[in-house]
Amino acid sequence: MPSVSILPGPRARRARLGRLAGRTVSLALTLLGLMALTFLMGRLLPADPVLAVTGFEVDRATYDRVFLELGLDRPVWQQFLAYVGGIFQGDLGRSTTTGQPVAVDLLRVFPATFELALTAALVGSLLGIPLGIVAAVNRDRMIDHIARIIGLAGYSIPIFWMGLMALLVFYAKLRWVGASGRVDVYYEGLVPSRTGLLLVDSAIAGDWAVFRSAFAHLILPASILGYYSTAYISRMARSFMLEQLGQEYIVAARAKGLPRHAVVWRHAFKNIRVQLLTVVALVFAGLLDGTVLVETVFGWPGVGQYLTRGLQYNDMNVVMGTVLVIGLLFLAMNTITDWLYRRLDPRTR
């Protein structure tokens, strides 16, 4: 069916362009705000920016040279402009704890966290959404209570402890999974890094031994993070579904004699997809920066460990760079979710 607009052609185009321009301006302003915030953070952190570059063992002459190189003698607004200029050239400074440019470090740690968070969000959604819906359909019955307990348990058990217990069972006793890192040491360096996502890279290379090893290392931390997210997703899914099940169109569908699963999945579920999308997107974005405990237990070389170490060692460039990139990812997630909203729900167009 051809799309129908209530506005004539040129006016519709103009309106669309106007909306696009509005969104772009808002995005640019948010970006500027984000950069200002990270810049300010760098100035407020109790760390000497010169020592952050040189390390502690530095003589006076080197200190003064780096002070000038960093432009710290210039007015703050000029420093900010230089900082923004650097960002657009991909220069986020050098880390004092790894000795590498922060941009290079982030290109290494973000794919690891992305792979973990994506799998975790998938596990969380696959468990949480059906759990929430089943609970809503069986409101206040035994199955509802069980679903809530499962969800709550995931939320209440300390994730650090859960990680160690899971390692004890699935690694030490059953030997099903790997214990730390992204792949067994024997497979290190066998697959060229194209995307940074080891599962994808090993699949592209057709190296299935590496793929299996990468999967064995990923599945446990991802499942634990996913289980942790399940509580939130299932609670939200339950409440969205309950709201829909009370609507008149559901009563009508039931009166029409449709079977229960058709009422729930074909009608009610369709109407909560957009809300669920927001929830899952938020969970995913939260996982991108909030996985430090799981990363520590499983020696997962991701953003959480990188940022935490940066904070511990006053590594200012790491903190600023990572916060900026996480902020950008949130922005990207928001934009993508907005776009998906419009695709899934015509009312929001």
Place this chain on the structure above:
Amino acid sequence: MFRHIRNGIVGSTALALVSAAALAATPPDMLVIGTDVGAIPTLDPAALNARTVSELVSNLYDNLLKLDPDDLQSIQPMLALSWEVAPDSSSITLKLRDDATFASGNPVTAEDAAWTIQRVIKLGQVGATDLAQWGFTADNVEQLVRAEDERTLVIELPEQVSTDLVLYSLAGSSLGIIDRKAALEHETDGDLARDWLRANAAGSGPFTLVEWRPDDIVVTERREDYWGGTPAMRRVIMRHVPESGNLRLQLEAGDVDIGQYVGSGDLEALAGNEDMEIQHTPGFGFYYIALNQKDPDLSKPKVREAFQHVLDWEALSQSSMRFNGFPWQSIIPRGMAGAPEEFEEHFAYDPERARELLAEAGYPDGLKKKLYPAGDGHLLNAESLQATARLAGIELELIPGNHVPEFRARDFEVYTGNSGGRLPDPFATATHYAFNPDNSDEAQLSGYYMWRTAWDVPELTELTNESKRESDPEKRAQIFREMDEMYQQLDPSLIVFFQRVDPYVVRAEVEGYVGHPTWSTRWADVTKN
């Protein structure tokens, strides 16, 4: 939908089960070390002083000399076959072997050795600390350290110094000999290849660097053409395992051969395991409480004395310190010249006595101070100190985190940490605990702990200087005894409770891995049954 979910779960489980086949104990020609490869800012020998990176660099580079881990005072040849000290001790001449090559294939020459030493001094980073103490500066080093020919290196000493100290420092990991030609090919803006050597290696050691990913892994591969013979291990891998419980499981499963930085609780559990050996490698450093003498309360001798009685070190020696140190209250490490024969107790845990001392110092109602631990590893000791100090009327507000920067900047009140040293001589610890040639803030002598606490005792500094100049072993021992005695009598700002021990967990099938007190453990002789 349910069908899809069910299929997904079944598929994932099947995949996990299949992948189990990929997991097995480490191969016989591969050594896996579970450690912390997180905070390695550089692989440049001239800029390192931490344990993990020192061990790594000691296997990528060779030194002119080496120290036997079982007899540290015995200096052994490495790249230098022989050495000769001038009768007036003003210079040392070293003859280099002619069969050693760098990983690049270039031969190792005296030119490389001279350039390496000059470079360390010119860069002035942490690796230069030892050599700078012998009087070398960026201005004099090129003239004093030089290659006479391809095999002969001459080191003239700028001031009178015990030549043993100089020879010990040549065995430190900061003086791993660099391939000058290879490094200079990567020099930018006259940086002496500093930028390139951060993440690359140009040594003649038994292993070469394959890959290093911070917070993840270091992969090294043996050199088939190593002058000392091909190592038995084809690959040695340092795997980042920050969580001690996880490391213990991997050690038990045989996926990791060597465990470093294993927590006390896990060491306790592994101690009874027949498949493991726990090596207790003594280090040249101590666990201490530091009191900032810029603080008017803490600078009173009675207050300093009170702090000697507020830590229940006996209890700690059975718990958090059981594997990490042994009770020791002298600043001369056990077994070294001038050290007590056995543990001598100068102060006991006695909160009542501490309370009396505080009252005598004018604080009958106690004191309130902030307590800064060096890092997370010191949190247990800091918490214990906080609890027992309260019994003496001292309220310590614990500020968690890594507070080494505050310690270095004299911006702390009470601090707990530990030190390490790489020279097997009491002089090394004396420079930390009993040496402060200029107590002013402007001097910025943050390399010396005594300066960090702003404690100024010129007599101790002079004794340290004297020990550097003296070559006669008996006279040196006497100097250190005198120094230690004076230190105790003055109620020091750095209160030593334990001598450091570095525990290494080694699986039974591994042979030849010996934790080195100077952190230069070498892997070339490691074999596996």
